[in-house]
Amino acid sequence: MAAAVSVRRADYANPHDAASLVMLLDAYASDPAGGGDGLSDFAKSHLVRELAARPQAYSVLAFDGDAPVGLVNCIEGFSTFACKPLVNVHDVAVLSSHRGRGIAEQMLALAEIIARERGAVKMTLEVLSGNAPAVKLYQRIGYAGYQLDPAMGTAQFMQKWLEAA
Template identity: 35%
Template sequence: MYPEEEEAEGGDEGVHVIVARAGDALCGAISLAHSAWNNRLVIADLRVAPGHRGRGIGPALMERGLAHGRELGARTAWLEVTNVNAPAVRVYRRMGFALCGLDTSLYRGTASEGETALFMSRSL
């Protein structure tokens, strides 16, 4: 199973989506965009289907996404994750991301109210 690169149809301009498939089954996907003003790769979303977790699909998708960022000349990769998603924070740390900031108000008025947004980044 190898990730396939696909441009997102519709949605935000400049969003790039890479998917992982096993036959016809969608195993996971990463969505990212290049932020030109600060020359960073924004990881908007990384998901792996529950039945496919623990098989290295997430790290493989992230590596493909980071390689895409390097091709664009991005200097860093950046993402946001909620503080209650400890498994994701651990995975991102293993992928070389480090905490670079937080926001205690980002989720105010949402279903995630009370959580803290953690911002993580890594050099490319």
């Protein structure tokens, strides 16, 4: 029988957590849902240090025994309308070998606990419309399209690159 999956906040100073974070994010970036290209060498070598330098960032890791299998990266922002922090769930990744086992839900539950500890008024995330399993999960655990006035429609996530990634 496989070991139970455990979920905990990542310690950026812990070499095992740091390596796990980079490996999992690279696997996610290599997946079609993550764009299909792995992380650059620059990102691999600087990511954990840069996250650790930002007090508004935190990550959650999932392990099957000692093997890393899931990652959530969160970045605190600020809701001007509520005048309180918000947390953007920036990455949700579970290795393909472990999908469908509730790991993302467990990681998001811990990410929410941490967000509440920070006094966040809400959590946000973006998801590709073609990622039906993720959309279904997010809706089931309480996420919904963002709107202020239904007559104005729902928000769209947009981007503008300022430099090459």
